[in-house]
Amino acid sequence: MISTPEIWAEFFERYYKEELNRLAYKIKTGGDGRSLYVNVVRDLLIFQEGKLAEELLEKPDLVYDHAVKGLMSTSNIYGIALEGCRPRFYSLPTAKKVLVRNLRAEHIGKFVAIEGIVRKVTEVRPRIVEAAFGCTNCGSINMVPQEESQLRMPFECSKCSSKKFVFLPENSVSVDSQRVKIQEYPENLRGGEQPQSIDVVLEGDLTGIINPGDRVIVNGIVRAKPRTVQKKLVHMDLYIDGNSIEILRQEYEEFEITEEDKQKILKIVKDGDIYQKIIRSIAPSIYGHEDVKLAIALQLFGGIPKKLPDGTEIRGDIHVLLVGDPGVAKSQLLRYIHKIAPRSVYTTGKGTTTAGLTATAVRDEVDGRWTLEAGALVLADKGIALVDEIDKMRKEDHSALHEALEQQTISIAKAGINAILRARCALLGAANPKYGRFDRFTPLAEQIDLTPTLLSRFDLIFLMTDDPEESRDRAIAKHILDAHQLGEMLERKRNITLEYSEEMLKAKSKKIEPAIDPELLRKYIAYAKKTVFPVLTEEAKRAIEEYYVSLRSKVKENSPVPITARQLESIIRLSEASARMRLSDRVELEDVERVITLMERCLAQIAVDPETGQFDIDYAFSGTSKKQRDRIMIVKRIVEELESKTDFGAPEEDVLNECEAEGIDREKAKEAIRKLKQFGELYSPRPGFYKVISKI
Numbered sequence: 198m199i200s201t202p203e204i205w206a207e208f209f210e211r212y213y214k215e216e217l218n219r220l221a222y223k224i225k226t227g228g229d230g231r232s233l234y235v236n237v238v239r240d241l242l243i244f245q246e247g248k249l250a251e252e253l254l255e256k257p258d259l260v261y262d263h264a265v266k267g268l269m270s271t272s273n274i275y276g277i278a279l280e281g282c283r284p285r286f287y288s289l290p291t292a293k294k295v296l297v298r299n300l301r302a303e304h305i306g307k308f309v310a311i312e313g314i315v316r317k318v319t320e321v322r323p324r325i326v327e328a329a330f331g332c333t334n335c336g337s338i339n340m341v342p343q344e345e346s347q348l349r350m351p352f353e354c355s356k357c358s359s360k361k362f363v364f365l366p367e368n369s370v371s372v373d374s375q376r377v378k379i380q381e382y383p384e385n386l387r388g389g390e391q392p393q394s395i396d397v398v399l400e401g402d403l404t405g406i407i408n409p410g411d412r413v414i415v416n417g418i419v420r421a422k423p424r425t426v427q428k429k430l431v432h433m434d435l436y437i438d439g440n441s442i443e444i445l446r447q448e449y450e451e452f453e454i455t456e457e458d459k460q461k462i463l464k465i466v467k468d469g470d471i472y473q474k475i476i477r478s479i480a481p482s483i484y485g486h487e488d489v490k491l492a493i494a495l496q497l498f499g500g501i502p503k504k505l506p507d508g509t510e511i512r513g514d515i516h517v518l519l520v521g522d523p524g525v526a527k528s529q530l531l532r533y534i535h536k537i538a539p540r541s542v543y544t545t546g547k548g549t550t551t552a553g554l555t556a557t558a559v560r561d562e563v564d565g566r567w568t569l570e571a572g573a574l575v576l577a578d579k580g581i582a583l584v585d586e587i588d589k590m591r592k593e594d595h596s597a598l599h600e601a602l603e604q605q606t607i608s609i610a611k612a613g614i615n616a617i618l619r620a621r622c623a624l625l626g627a628a629n630p631k632y633g634r635f636d637r638f639t640p641l642a643e644q645i646d647l648t649p650t651l652l653s654r655f656d657l658i659f660l661m662t663d664d665p666e667e668s669r670d671r672a673i674a675k676h677i678l679d680a681h682q683l684g685e686m687l688e689r690k691r692n693i694t695l696e697y698s699e700e701m702l703k704a705k706s707k708k709i710e711p712a713i714d715p716e717l718l719r720k721y722i723a724y725a726k727k728t729v730f731p732v733l734t735e736e737a738k739r740a741i742e743e744y745y746v747s748l749r750s751k752v753k754e755n756s757p758v759p760i761t762a763r764q765l766e767s768i769i770r771l772s773e774a775s776a777r778m779r780l781s782d783r784v785e786l787e788d789v790e791r792v793i794t795l796m797e798r799c800l801a802q803i804a805v806d807p808e809t810g811q812f813d814i815d816y817a818f819s820g821t822s823k824k825q826r827d828r829i830m831i832v833k834r835i836v837e838e839l840e841s842k843t844d845f846g847a848p849e850e851d852v853l854n855e856c857e858a859e860g861i862d863r864e865k866a867k868e869a870i871r872k873l874k875q876f877g878e879l880y881s882p883r884p885g886f887y888k889v890i891s892k893i
């Protein structure tokens with residue numbers, strides 16, 4: 198072994214002269230930071246033919262101690278001892294990067310690099326490294342180094358051998374300490390695998406610098422501690438004793454896109470029919486639903502996130518909601534997207550962790566410290582969150598979701614923890630109707646447990662109804678049967694005989710095979726998101742403007758507003774995504790037309806007031822159409838007029854009669870009364886009587 202404090206001092210003085218002076222200056226002026234950052238690959242690996250680096254990585258405990266001592270003995274222009282300074286090693290050789298799931302006994306005690314996403318962080322709290330105990334007999338102070346989580350007492354007083362002590366916190370030596378949980382990247386998991394995670398202990402100036410959702414490389418020593426269930430067990434839990442953290446702020450390369458991949462992608466686009474090809478690459482085992490598949494494809498490619506000169510940030514992420522009857526393959530679609538989308542996180546509305554969909558502060562089960570934990574939307578930052586049964590989400594998630602979908606952040610202010618986490622993700626949600634099946638004659642907002650404002654955050658909402666229709670039913674049945682039959686044949690071939698020819702199986706697979714191989718599609722999407730930034734052409738702008746104005750102008754004064762500026766922005770985002778899909782630098786008329794057609798079909802499903810047959814966005818989102826709103830206002834006025842008739846307010850019978858006289862039938866009037874009560878506009882002093890709640 199070549200490592201000694203002297204050789205480390207030589208290394209530091211040769212490669213880090215300036216940093217040593219800077220460190221000394223900080224100590225002299227009382228500035229923050231006592232760390233010296235050493236780039237392993239760039240500097241340590243070329244020193245002494247890499248021997249010192251190798252020894253550090255293989256025997257870190259011993260060698261690190263040399264490095265600390267060596268650092269302390271280096272000289273600097275201020276002539277100050279670098280007392281208490283710590284070398285921190287980053288940029289480890291690739292061979293030392295270990296996936297969380299591959300950590301094994303052989304790694305214990307080794308210096309490794311772990312890369313992942315920060316899932317949880319605890320509060321920063323002092324940890325005692327050397328505890329002071331006063332002897333109650335002779336008064337002398339005994340110092341005891343602390344390594345375990347339980348406070349260790351002196352065996353006996355070093356002066357008088359007495360065994361009675363009091364703990365002296367002020368005389369003890371503490372260091373800031375924090376525990377964080379690092380989880381594997383969602384995008385590195387193959388279909389449906391559960392991500393694994395590992396705890397990292399951070400101390401000193403490493404504390405308080407990372408947040409849930411950050412993507413980091415943690416370099417440090419793998420430690421094992423016996424599991425404890427009252428007694429210590431022989432099974433061990435691994436954790437990392439953190440030495441340095443690299444926060445990956447820049448866009449991170451999820452896959453390598455080779456020149457060959459690039460040529461393949463360009464060819465697919467050049468061969469034409471790209472939209473059909475992509476649609477046929479999304480869940481080909483699911484029959485039909487082509488609009489939904491196109492919408493999801495647009496979502497995967499995404500619009501352009503923008504920062505305007507006034508600082509305004511506009512999201513490029515597209516949010517899509519699938520509402521529909523049970524058994525129409527909503528969940529199946531989401532699971533498929535989880536497999537093909539780069540950076541996707543799949544969860545259900547109920548959530549699989551305490552953090553649920555968003556993020557939360559919870560008490561740590563181990564040491565009771567407050568812990569900030571990231572939920573699905575934070576973990577899906579820069580990706581796509583797939584949330585099945587989103588209507589079943591917890592109440593706490595509702596308001597957080599508003600913020601997440603529009604501002605793309607999640608703020609937490611709880612138990613002294615204040616944090617704003619990034620959640621720049623697209624959301625694909627699926628919801629079931631409250632009453633089992635969807636009813637065409639009741640507005641959307643009344644049928645699912647999502648608030649109107651939340652619904653309006655979605656760029657596209659699809660209604661997937663399951664109405665029996667013979668030709669379609671037959672086609673779906675055939676499709677599902679063919680898929681199952683093919684599956685049976687493949688299994689039979691795998692397990693028993695080779696009686697089916699390759700050609701026959703290939704022919705049968707054709708229908709269910711994606712047009713673009715999923716692996717290539719992932720690369721295609723990543724490539725487009727990284728390299729294609731289309732700009733609206735004048736023609737496209739005019740087309741969007743025309744569409745928007747024409748819809749708005751169709752309505753007369755005081756009639757339902759069919760479309761709002763929100764939908765205008767959605768059209769822009771979706772058009773950008775459409776241009777990206779064909780790798781175009783310009784958003785052209787064809788993109789706008791494609792998107793408008795899609796959006797009209799969505800709106801036709803959800804935003805047509807069945808009473809009037811007109812487009813009415815309010816009907817979709819608030820469950821109250823313009824006509825209903827007018828009716829409600831009339832009913833309220835009537836109650837107000839009849840209110841003084843009795844001490845208890847307006848009698849229901851009288852109100853209904855008066856409504857009838859004004860052309861509102863009794864059932865509709867009752868419905869309006871119910872709504873007014875629900876909105877807190879009316880109250881009943883006693884059953885059958887109503888008063889208006891006066892607003893001050």
Ligand code: ADP
Binds near residue numbers: 482485530
């Ligand atoms: P949901 O989540 O909408 O209630 P699921 O995704 O659980 O429905 O789908 C139920 C089953 O029906 C799945 O096995 C799915 O593959 C099948 N299925 C439903 N619609 C189709 C379709 N159009 N094509 C192929 N399979 C379908």
Ligand code: MG
Binds near residue numbers: 527528529585
């Ligand atoms: Mg489902």
